[in-house]
Each structure stands twice: as structure tokens, then as C-alpha cells.
Amino acid sequence: MLFRKGSINKLNQAGLGLRFGAIAGLLFLHIPLLLIILYAFTTEDKTYQFPPPGYTLKWFEIVLNRQDIWNAVSLSMQIAIISTFLAIILGTLAAGALYKTSFFGKSSITILIILPIALPGIITGISLRSTFGVLGIPFSTWTIIIGHATFCMVVVYNNVVARLRRTSPNLIQASMDLGANNLQTFFYVILPNMGTAILAGGMLAFALSFDEVIVTTFTAGQQTTLPIWMFSELIRPRQRPITNVVAIFIMFITFIPIVFASYMASKTSGSEGSIK
Amino acid sequence: MNNLLDSFSNFSYRNKNFIFLSFLILPLLWLGIVYLGSLLIFLGHSFFHLDGFTGQIVYEFSFKTLIELFSSPANIDILIRTVALAACVTIGSAIIGFPIAYYMAKFTSPKVKIFLFIAIMLPLWSSYLVRVYSWKLILAKEGIINWFFEKLNLEWLLDTILSTPVIGGPSLSISYIGMFLVFTYIWLPFMILPIQASLERVPNSLINASHDLGANKRQTFYKIILPLALPGIIAGSIFTFSLTLGDYIIPYIIGTSKFFIGQAVYTHQGTAGNIPLAAAFSLVPIVVMVVYIYIAKRMGAFNAL
Amino acid sequence: MLKALNLKNINKSYGPIRALDNINLTASDGEFFSLLGPSGSGKTTCLKVIAGFEAPDSGVVSIFEEDVTNIPPFKRHVNTVFQDYALFPHMNVRQNVGYSLKVQKIKGSSMDRKIDEILEIVNLTGYDLRKPSELSGGQRQRVALARSLINKPKILLLDEPLGALDLKLREKMQVELKNIQRQFKITFIYVTHDQQEALSMSDRIAVFNNGKIEQIDTPANIYSKPINSFVADFIGTTSIFDKDSAMKLFDLDKAFSVRPENVVILETKEDLATINKQQYYITNGTVTDCQFQGSHLKVTYLIDDKCKLRVFKSLEGNINQKYDINTKHTIAWRKSDITTLNE
Numbered sequence: 029m030l031f032r033k034g035s036i037n038k039l040n041q042a043g044l045g046l047r048f049g050a051i052a053g054l055l056f057l058h059i060p061l062l063l064i065i066l067y068a069f070t071t072e073d074k075t076y077q078f079p080p081p082g083y084t085l086k087w088f089e090i091v092l093n094r095q096d097i098w099n100a101v102s103l104s105m106q107i108a109i110i111s112t113f114l115a116i117i118l119g120t121l122a123a124g125a126l127y128k129t130s131f132f133g134k135s136s137i138t139i140l141i142i143l144p145i146a147l148p149g150i151i152t153g154i155s156l157r158s159t160f161g162v163l164g165i166p167f168s169t170w171t172i173i174i175g176h177a178t179f180c181m182v183v184v185y186n187n188v189v190a191r192l193r194r195t196s197p198n199l200i201q202a203s204m205d206l207g208a209n210n211l212q213t214f215f216y217v218i219l220p221n222m223g224t225a226i227l228a229g230g231m232l233a234f235a236l237s238f239d240e241v242i243v244t245t246f247t248a249g250q251q252t253t254l255p256i257w258m259f260s261e262l263i264r265p266r267q268r269p270i271t272n273v274v275a276i277f278i279m280f281i282t283f284i285p286i287v288f289a290s291y292m293a294s295k296t297s298g299s300e301g302s303i304k
Numbered sequence: 305m306n307n308l309l310d311s312f313s314n315f316s317y318r319n320k321n322f323i324f325l326s327f328l329i330l331p332l333l334w335l336g337i338v339y340l341g342s343l344l345i346f347l348g349h350s351f352f353h354l355d356g357f358t359g360q361i362v363y364e365f366s367f368k369t370l371i372e373l374f375s376s377p378a379n380i381d382i383l384i385r386t387v388a389l390a391a392c393v394t395i396g397s398a399i400i401g402f403p404i405a406y407y408m409a410k411f412t413s414p415k416v417k418i419f420l421f422i423a424i425m426l427p428l429w430s431s432y433l434v435r436v437y438s439w440k441l442i443l444a445k446e447g448i449i450n451w452f453f454e455k456l457n458l459e460w461l462l463d464t465i466l467s468t469p470v471i472g473g474p475s476l477s478i479s480y481i482g483m484f485l486v487f488t489y490i491w492l493p494f495m496i497l498p499i500q501a502s503l504e505r506v507p508n509s510l511i512n513a514s515h516d517l518g519a520n521k522r523q524t525f526y527k528i529i530l531p532l533a534l535p536g537i538i539a540g541s542i543f544t545f546s547l548t549l550g551d552y553i554i555p556y557i558i559g560t561s562k563f564f565i566g567q568a569v570y571t572h573q574g575t576a577g578n579i580p581l582a583a584a585f586s587l588v589p590i591v592v593m594v595v596y597i598y599i600a601k602r603m604g605a606f607n608a609l
Numbered sequence: 610m611l612k613a614l615n616l617k618n619i620n621k622s623y624g625p626i627r628a629l630d631n632i633n634l635t636a637s638d639g640e641f642f643s644l645l646g647p648s649g650s651g652k653t654t655c656l657k658v659i660a661g662f663e664a665p666d667s668g669v670v671s672i673f674e675e676d677v678t679n680i681p682p683f684k685r686h687v688n689t690v691f692q693d694y695a696l697f698p699h700m701n702v703r704q705n706v707g708y709s710l711k712v713q714k715i716k717g718s719s720m721d722r723k724i725d726e727i728l729e730i731v732n733l734t735g736y737d738l739r740k741p742s743e744l745s746g747g748q749r750q751r752v753a754l755a756r757s758l759i760n761k762p763k764i765l766l767l768d769e770p771l772g773a774l775d776l777k778l779r780e781k782m783q784v785e786l787k788n789i790q791r792q793f794k795i796t797f798i799y800v801t802h803d804q805q806e807a808l809s810m811s812d813r814i815a816v817f818n819n820g821k822i823e824q825i826d827t828p829a830n831i832y833s834k835p836i837n838s839f840v841a842d843f844i845g846t847t848s849i850f851d852k853d854s855a856m857k858l859f860d861l862d863k864a865f866s867v868r869p870e871n872v873v874i875l876e877t878k879e880d881l882a883t884i885n886k887q888q889y890y891i892t893n894g895t896v897t898d899c900q901f902q903g904s905h906l907k908v909t910y911l912i913d914d915k916c917k918l919r920v921f922k923s924l925e926g927n928i929n930q931k932y933d934i935n936t937k938h939t940i941a942w943r944k945s946d947i948t949t950l951n952e
Contacts, residue, residue, distance in 0.1 A: 043521065046411070049403025054420075056400060057427045057492060060438035063448065067441055076444035078451045118331040125327035137328070140335050143343075146593075148550020150566055151343070151586045154573050158349075159342035178339050181331065198695035201662045204682040205689045206709035206756065216712070220699045232429060239431040242553065258433045262440065262557050275434045286429040290422045 064279060068272040076268070087269040097257065097274060104254040107169060108237040111176035115233045118177065119184025120226055127192040144179040152179065153246030160247070167249030175247040176240060180233035187229030188222060195221055228292040231285035239282055254278060347590075349583035361579060369580040373588075379568070383588055386565040389480070390548035393487040394541045397495040400488065401540070405496045406529070409503035410511075428493035436557060439486045443477040443558070450476075473560055483558050487548050494543035502536025503529070538600045545596060549589035565589060611638040612674060613764055613796040614659065619668035621654055628654040629665065630820040636764075636796055636813075638673075641787070643799045643807040646817030647843070652800045653692075655817070656766050659798060660689050673763060683712075688757035689766040693773070694749045696741040696756075702728070703737040706755045727755045730789065747778050754789070764796045771806070783810055804844050808832060816840050833868075838950050841866040846907075848872075848918040849950070858913060859890050863949045871946040872920040874908070875939040884941060891941040894918055899932045908932060910940060 068087065070080035091097060122141055126134060144152055156175050165171060199221070203213040241255035248256065258278065261271045352361055353368035373379050408420045427435065442448050453462045466472040466479065473479030506529065514524040552566025563571070565585055573582035614636040621629040629651050636642040644652040657663040659670060661682035670678045677685050688709075696705050703724055704711075710720045728734050731751040741749055750770060757765055770786070771779045787810055790797050801807050807814050808828040815825045816839075824836040835841035838849050847866045855861040875881045875891075884891075894910030897917075906922040920940065924930060932938075 046403050046407055050407035053400050053404040053492075053496075054423060056489065057424065060435060060442060060489065061427065061430070063441055064434060064438045075446045076441045077446040078441075078448040118334055121327040122331040125324045125331075131325070137332065140340060141331070144335075144339055146546065147343075148546070148566065148586075148589060150550060150552055150569055151346070151590070152339075154569065154582065154586070155339075155342035155346035158346050158573075158579065159338075162345070174338060178334070181335075196693055196695055198691045198693055199697060201660070201682065202689070202691060202695035202697075202756075203708070203712075204662075205660055205687075206712065207683045207760070208708070208712040209681075209683050212712045216708070217697055221697075235429050239433065241433055255431075255433050258437070259553070262433065262437055265440075271437070275431075275437055278431045279434050282430045283426065286426060287422065290425055 061279065064272070064275050068269075068276045070269070070272070073269045087273045091270055091273045091277075094270065096252075097254075097270075100252050100254040100257045101277075103169065103251060104238050107172050107176060107253060108234045110173050111180050111237045112230050112233045114173070114177035115180035115184050115237075116226060116230045119181040119229060119233075120188050120222070122181070123185050123188035123192060127189050141182050141185055145182045149179075149240075149242030150246075153243040156243070157246040167247065167251075169251060171247045171249075172244055172251065172253070175243040176237040179240075179243065180237050183232045183236060184226065184229035187225045187232070191222055191225035224292045228289040231289035231292070235282040235285045235289075239278065346579075347583050347587060349580045350587055352580045354578045354580055359577065369584045370587075372581065373584045379585075382563050382565060382568050382585075385562065386549055386589075387592065389483065389487070389564070390545045392484055393491065393548045394495075394544045396484065396488040397492045397544045398499075398537050398541065401492055401495040402499060402533070402537075405499035405536070406503055406533075408496075409500050409506075410508070424493045424496050428497075432490065433553075435490055436486060436554060439482075439489065440477060440557065443475070443482050443485070445475050445477075477558055478560055480560070483554060486554050486558050487544075487551070490554070491544040491547050494547070495537075495540035498539035498543075499533055499536040502533050502539070506532045535603065538603055542593070542597060542600060546589065546593045549592060612636075613638045613640065613672070614642075614798065615669075615671040615674075616655070616659070617669040617671070619655070619658060619665045619670070621658060621663060621665050627820045629658065632668070632822060634815055634822065634825060636798060638796060639794050641790055641797045641799065641810060641812045643801060643811040643814045644817060645801055645804060645807040645814050645843075648802055650817040651820040652802075652817045653768055654820075656689070656768055656798065656800050659764070660687055660766050661685050686760075686763045687766060688760060688762040688764075689768065690750075690753045690757050690770045692768045692770070694741075694753040696749055696752055698741055701738050701740055702733060702744070702752050705741070705752055706759055708756060709760045723759055727759045730758075730792070731755045746774055747782065750774065750782065754786075758789070758793065761793070762795065764798060765790075765793075767797060767799045769800055769802070772801075772803075779806075786810070808844070816843065818843075834948055835866065836951065838864065838866065841948060841950060846919055846921075848916070850916055854913060854916050858892055858916075861949075865947040865949045867918075867942050867947050869907070869919040869921040872918065872940055872942045874920060874922055875941060881939055888943055888945070889941040890944055890947070891939060894938060894940050896932045896934055896936045896938065899934070901931070906931065910938070912940075 066080065067076070069083040069085065070077070071082035071084045072080055122137075126138060153175065156171070156178075160167065160171055199217055200213055203217045208216060239255055241253075241259050244253055244256060245259070254274070255278075258271065258274060261267065261274075265271065349361070350369055351365050351367070352363050353366055353372075354360070355362050404420070404424070408417060412420065444450075450459075450462065453459050462476075465481065466474075466476070471479065471481045471484075473482070476482045476485075510528060510532075511524060514528045515521075519527060550566055552564065552570050555564040555567055559567075565588060569582045569585045572578040572585065612635055614634075616632050616634050619629050619632040620627070632651075632655060634642075644655055646652045654663060658665050661677070661680065665678065668678070669676055672685065672687060697708065700708070706727060707720055707724050710716075710723060715723075724737075725734070728737065731754055733748065733751050733755065736744070736748065736752075741752065744752065750773075753770070767786075771782050774782060783806060786797075799807075799811065808831075811828055813825060813827055814831050816823045816831065818839050824831060824840050826834070831840065832844055835844060835847075841847045841849060846869050848869065849866045850858070850864060852862070852864045855863060855865055873880075873884070875884070881891075892912055894912045896908060897911050898907075898909040900907045902921075905924050908920045908922055910918045910920065912918055918940065922930075
């Protein structure tokens with residue numbers, strides 16, 4: 029390792045061009061997010077002027093007193109929590125069933141689980157909308173939750189399957205060998221090993237649901253979730269400074285579970301990318 | 305109770321697959337009925353058609369709607385425009401994403417790697433809408449890009465770009481080049497991660513062997529690293545391509561008045577009430593992706609996932 | 610002797626592959642019994658059938674005369690040391706070792722005493738609170754061993770337990786395992802592909818090949834009286850003469866094998882005169898390879914243009930001795946030292 033830095037082994041070092049390319053790419057990914065933060069403090073309220081003519085905290089205060097925004101936040105939270113709960117149950121069950129067995133039609137089922145996130149949201153959204161229409165189900169918070177749980181399931185599934193694959197199958201055999209029955213094996217061995225993966229998957233499902241707009245557009249009636257509020261502001265900007273503040277808020281609400289999930293995933297598995 | 309549990313355990317010992325498969329009932333019911341059912345009913349509408357006079361859907365099997373889709377020049381325009389943009393976005397993300405992926409896979413310590421990993425995950429998972437919104441700020445006439453060009457006295461360059469036919473427009477926030485930038489930005493992490501995974505799997509000894517056999521850095525890159533990263537690039541392109549094909553929000557917010565597939569679906573099912581045509585439009589990205597994934601699979605892209 | 614383990618007509622197939630083909634074996638109480646064979650020969654599957662992880666397609670597994678064929682692994686008084694140790698990554702050494710007590714709801718001081726006792730036996734006192742990831746390969750091995758032994762199983766199954774260790778550590782652990790087995794007086798069923806390990810540790814060995822047992826016998830008999838060419842070839846170094854060559858060279862109507870240490874090289878006429886020609890097979894060979902092995906030379910001869918013969922030539926007295934390639938020698942071995950083989 030020590031010799032890596034030596035002059036003989038220049039071949040193993042990144043060239044200037046590569047370093048520049050990598051740094052430029054990372055800046056491209058992150059500068060827009062930083063700008064969001066900057067704009068929340070601007071005194072300008074009619075345009076997106078850069079650099080901001082002045083800085084203020086007053087928009088935060090105004091947002092704090094906006095009941096409509098807080099209603100949207102609380103609705104989005106409710107939806108995300110219930111959808112995540114459903115996604116954890118469905119995704120974990122599917123992962124447990126599919127990771128080791130092999131049977132006819134297994135690959136079709138795997139595709140079916142991935143499909144809701146692989147197909148454009150608009151197709152999923154319209155499909156569900158027309159079905160609700162045909163069945164006469166009125167749009168409500170629950171129709172939104174049904175849509176969200178459908179595409180959040182795959183995130184939990186992916187995390188749990190990745191962990192199951194890395195877990196030695198001998199662990200379960202070892203537990204049985206040492207006298208534990210199915211239930212004991214599940215609670216003492218499988219669950220503690222899967223726990224962080226399920227939690228990481230759940231965190232990501234939460235972030236995904238909290239932020240989703242397309243499927244929500246089609247499965248919501250009069251409900252305004254936070255992303256729907258945001259979307260309407262994007263199309264017809266009426267309250268720019270407030271939108272800026274809400275954008276920061278959404279960003280941080282989703283950051284926390286993501287960072288937490290990455291930490292959970294890397295803690296027990298090294299740097300393996302299981303939260304893809 | 306304990307006896308019951310034991311006999312259940314005895315039974316499951318003999319019938320492992322049964323137990324595993326019983327897990328599947330609940331998710332399968334959900335996906336099979338709620339999701340797949342809805343999907344098939346909606347897509348099936350593409351074989352019905354709208355009565356021109358009454359505006360009602362005629363529930364009779366026919367290819368009228370599909371023929372309408374492919375015979376109208378306006379519709380063909382929409383399809384070509386969308387596929388062309390998706391292709392550009394894919395190529396753009398591959399070019400911007402490769403250096404990061406390569407650097408991450410081969411030139412970092414484990415600690416830096418985890419840091420970079422999170423740096424790429426964050427934008428991937430953080431709010432889609434907020435990220436699109438950030439580009440509204442960036443591309444605005446009074447925004448940072450214009451300011452930047454002004455400071456460098458390069459306004460003429462920006463004007464030239466904007467006055468170029470096809471890609472230009474009245475301002476960056478209403479132009480194809482703006483859409484291209486936003487799409488590339490939004491889907492870039494989906495390209496970086498599979499490339500990184502595929503490069504991670506190239507053993508360093510292979511690169512050393514290439515140097516050992518007399519290839520310089522450039523030759524090693526083109527003859528060894530790039531071909532081995534190709535499955536990763538293809539895997540990433542599946543995401544960037546398909547996500548661009550189906551998106552309607554970005555064209556809605558950043559785009560010009562010309563439609564993309566997503567907007568066509570949205571409008572036809574909504575205000576026009578033409579669900580059959582909306583379904584027919586929806587089939588296009590699905591068919592394109594099935595063909596694309598089939599080809600990618602033949603090229604071994606899935607081994608990189 | 611009490612029958613600790615009895616397998617009767619065990620068959621197991623995975624699709625078209627016959628993993629176990631009519632296996633019959635019996636191990637006595639307190640015996641060190643090895644299942645030896647190349648990878649894919651069925652020895653690990655056989656172990657899994659004994660442990661209960663795999664149910665046989667047909668046949669009967671009995672442990673101390675009790676039919677356990679349909680009994681799940683957690684109710685068999687058999688414990689396993691896994692090849693990858695299968696230590697629970699989320700538990701420390703103490704929790705791993707105490708796992709079987711925990712699931713039996715044994716708690717408190719009797720649990721603590723048992724754990725302390727077993728940790729002392731495997732020399733892990735003081736490592737109680739470490740996680741498996743903080744242990745070396747040898748230490749993990751000991752934890753796995755302690756975890757399986759704490760319940761005093763009637764039979765301990767070991768699936769290539771030393772396979773992941775380096776040579777020095779492996780030799781040390783072989784001695785320790787043997788001591789532990791003597792101390793606990795329980796039956797060990799030991800799966801290995803390392804014939805040296807099987808020969809040095811076992812009371813008896815079953816040699817597996819293609820899902821079948823080729824031979825069951827003591828190490829000495831397996832080595833000196835292999836039943837067929839597979840066993841002869843798999844155990845130790847040997848040279849095999851097929852039926853045609855045996856007939857042509859020595860007028861024998863059966864294939865046979867001869868161990869390299871039993872062959873003498875007769876370099877001169879005087880040497881040839883020292884042996885009793887009635888008791889020896891004598892032939893001529895050409896040196897094709899000569900390797901220094903420390904205590905001896907390993908010389909390979911070509912006989913009659915087609916048979917290869919390996920000879921260990923002791924180096925006592927002259928450590929620098931060696932033979933040039935293509936040298937021709939007369940070579941011989943006692944008629945009583947050959948093993949005739951059933952093809």
C-alpha cells in the first residue's frame with residue numbers, strides 16, 4: 029500500500045483529466061442542490077435573480093404560519109408512513125419467498141415486482157385511476173396509499189434480497205442444528221440479520237413516497253400532498269420565496285432517511301450498493 | 305401450542321418450498337390484481353377506439369387507434385422527438401457519468417468511496433420535484449447561467465447557442481438544450497452506479513497485465529477498461545432511456561410547446577378523454593424498452609447489475 | 610459396540626444428478642469416522658442427510674438405533690461444525706456459544722457455567738464479548754466447535770472444518786480436534802477431501818466417489834489394500850498397471866498398484882545381485898522426471914513406453930544425489946507389496 033504513492037507506480041493513479049472529469053461531474057450533481065438552499069434566503073420575491081440582491085430569514089417565518097402547507101406536510105407524512113408499512117410487509121414477504129426457491133414463473137414474478145418502478149409513473153398512475161373509476165372507488169387518501177405501496181414495495185424487496193443473498197444459508201441450518209425451531213430461528217437469527225436491511229428499505233420507501241408526484245396526481249382527488257402543492261407552484265409560480273423554503277424542507281425531510289439508509293446498508297455489508 | 309408449532313415445523317421441514325411460497329400469496333395478490341389487472345385493462349384500451357361523433361369509447365376490438373397513432377404525422381413527430389431526446393440524454397449521462405464511476409471504482413480509498421457513494425445516492429433519492437425546480441432557478445433569464453456568461457463577457461456565445469435551430473429557443477428555460485440538461489442531471493446517478501459496479505468487477509491485475517504487456521494508459525483504457533465497462537453503460541442506459549421516454553413533468557415545466565410522449569398520454573386521457581389513444585401512446589415506451597432490454601440482455605448487460 | 614449412526618440404502622437425487630447412490634454405513638459409539646472423497650462426490654450431501662438439512666429420497670437414517678429420517682434437524686441430537694463456520698454475525702462469542710442453551714430456555718448460572726467451561730476447553734476464555742468479525746480464522750473455528758459441543762451431542766458432524774485454515778494452523782487443529790474427541794468420547798463424522806488428514810485422524814474412512822461409497826476400512830487397510838484403482842489413486846501416491854501391461858510385463862492377469870516407497874532402484878549389477886529374484890518383480894525404466902522432496906527423491910520412470918511408475922528414493926547418506934533425465938535403470942519391488950485391483 030505504501031508504494032502506491034511512489035513515482036514508479038504512476039499508472040495506478042488517476043490522471044489529471046480523470047480527476048477533473050470526476051470533480052466536474054460531482055459539481056454538476058450538487059451545485060443545483062446548493063442553489064436551492066441559497067435561494068431560500070433571497071430578498072427578491074418576483075424573479076430568480078442571481079446573485080440574490082440580499083438575504084433574509086423572513087420567508088421561513090411566513091412558511092411556519094402557513095396552515096395550508098402544514099396540512100399538505102401532514103398528509104404526505106401520513107401517506108408515506110402507511111405506504112412504507114405496507115411496502116415493508118409485502119416487500120419482505122416477497123423477498124423471503126423468492127430469494128432461494130426456484131419454480132416455474134419465478135422470473136415473471138420478479139419482473140412483476142420491479143414493473144411498477146420500471147414503467148413510467150404516468151402509466152401506473154392512469155391504470156390505477158381508470159380501475160378506481162371503473163370500480164366506483166372514490167378518490168381518497170387510501171387510493172393514494174394503494175398507488176404508493178405498489179411502487180415502494182420493490183425498494184424494500186431489493187434491500188432484503190440483497191441482504192439475504194449475502195447471508196450464509198448455513199446460518200439458518202446452524203440455528204436449526206443447535207435446536208431452534210422455525211419460530212426461534214426467525215426471531216433470533218433471520219430477523220436480527222435482516223433488520224437493518226428492512227429498515228434501510230423502509231427508509232428509502234418513505235423518501236420515495238414522501239416525494240412522489242406523478243402517481244399521486246392520478247390517484248388523488250382533492251387531496252393536496254406536499255409534492256402536488258409544489259408541482260402547481262412549478263407550473264404557475266405565484267409564491268416564489270415560499271416555494272424556495274418548501275423546497276429546502278422537502279430536501280431535508282428526504283435527506284435524513286437516505287443518509288440513514290446508506291449508513292445502515294454500509295454498516296453490515298461494506299460498501300456494497302444495496303440501496304440501488 | 306408448542307406441539308402445534310413443532311408439528312408445523314416438522315411439516316415445513318418436509319415441505320420447504322410450500323412455506324416459502326406461502327409468503328408469496330399476499331404480495332402476489334396485491335401486484336397481480338391491483339397492479340397488473342389495472343395495467344392490462346388500461347393498456348387493453350389501445351385496441352378500442354373513440355367514436356368521432358359521440359366522443360364515447362367503443363368497446364370493440366380493432367386496430368383503429370393504433371393505426372391512428374402511426375398514421376398521424378403529428379403523432380409520429382411526438383414519438384421521434386421523444387426517442388431522440390432519450391437517446392441524447394443517455395449519451396450525455398454516459399459521458400458525464402463515466403469519469404466519476406471510473407474514479408470511484410479504481411482510484412479511491414474505501415472511505416472516500418463510501419463518501420462518494422452517498423454523494424451520488426443523495427441526489428438520486430432526494431426529491432425529484434425539488435431537483436427539477438432547482439433548474440428553473442438555474443436556467444432562468446436572470447439566473448446563474450446567464451450571470452456566469454455575462455461575467456465572462458460571453459453573452460454572444462449563449463445567444464449563438466440559443467439561436468441555433470432545433471436545440472435553441474427564446475431562453476434556456478424554454479428550449480431543448482434546457483430539457484436535455486435537466487434530464488441528464490436528474491437521471492445521471494442511474495448511469496453512474498451500474499458503470500461503477502461493472503468497473504469494480506474488473507480486477508486490477510487485468511489493468512496491470514495490460515501495462516505489463518506494453519499497453520500505455522490510453523491503450524489500456526480503450527482496449528481493456530471501456531469494453532469491460534460496456535455492460536454497465538448499457539445497464540445504466542436502460543434507466544436513463546426509459547425514464548426519459550415516460551416523463552411528462554420536465555417537458556411540462558422546462559419544455560417548449562411541442563409535446564413529448566408523456567404529455568400526449570396526459571392530455572389524451574385527461575382533457576381529451578381519449579383513453580384508447582392515451583393507452584396506445586403508453587404502449588410505445590413499453591415496446592421500445594422491451595426491445596431495448598432484449599438486445600441489452602443479449603449483450604450481457606444484466607450480469608453487471 | 611453400540612451403533613451410533615446407521616445409514617441404510619440412502620438415495621438422494623437433485624434432478625438428473627444422483628448425489629447419493631445407495632449409501633450404507635455404520636459408525637460405532639466414540640468412533641472418528643471420515644467421509645473422504647473429491648469435491649462433488651456426495652460426502653457433504655451425506656453429512657446434510659445425517660444432520661437433517663436434506664431429506665433423503667429413500668432409505669433410513671438411524672441415530673443410536675432410533676429412526677430419525679423424518680425428524681427435523683433441531684430435534685436430532687447431532688450438531689454440525691460448518692465449513693464456513695456459520696457463526697451468527699450479530700452475536701458475540703458468548704451468545705453464539707450459548708445459542709442452543711437459549712433456545713432450550715436454559716438460563717442463569719447453569720448457562721454461564723456451561724459456556725465458561727466450553728470456552729476454556731477450546732482456549733477462548735477472555736474472548737467472550739468479541740464479534741465473529743473480530744476473530745481470526747482459527748478462533749472462529751474454535752467458536753464453531755464450542756457452539757456445537759456445548760450440548761454434548763451424541764454425534765458431531767464436521768464439514769471440512771479445517772479447510773479454510775493455513776497449513777500450520779491446520780496441523781495444530783488436527784491434534785486439538787483429536788484430543789477433544791477423546792475427551793468428550795463422542796462420535797465424530799468428519800468430511801474432508803484431504804486424504805492426509807483423513808489418514809492421520811480417523812479410526813475408519815469411507816471413500817466416496819460419484820455418490821457411491823467405494824470402500825470403508827481403517828486408514829492402514831485403505832492405504833495398503835485399496836479395493837480398486839480409484840481408491841488406490843486417490844489415497845497417497847501410487848502407480849497403477851492396467852491388466853494388459855500387467856500381463857505383458859509380469860505375466861499377471863489382473864491390474865495392480867504399487868506404492869512408491871516399496872520400489873527399489875538397482876543402479877548396478879551388484880545391486881541386482883542383492884535381491885532374491887524369486888520374490889521380486891523386476892523391470893527396466895527410463896527416468897522422465899526427478900524431484901527433490903527433502904527426505905527423498907521422487908523419481909518418475911516410463912516403463913514399456915506407456916506405464917508411469919513413481920519411486921521414492923531415500924536420501925540418507927547422500928543428500929546431493931540425483932538422476933539425469935533419460936537414464937535407464939533396473940527397478941524392482943517385492944511380489945508381496947503389490948495390491949491387485951478390481952477395475
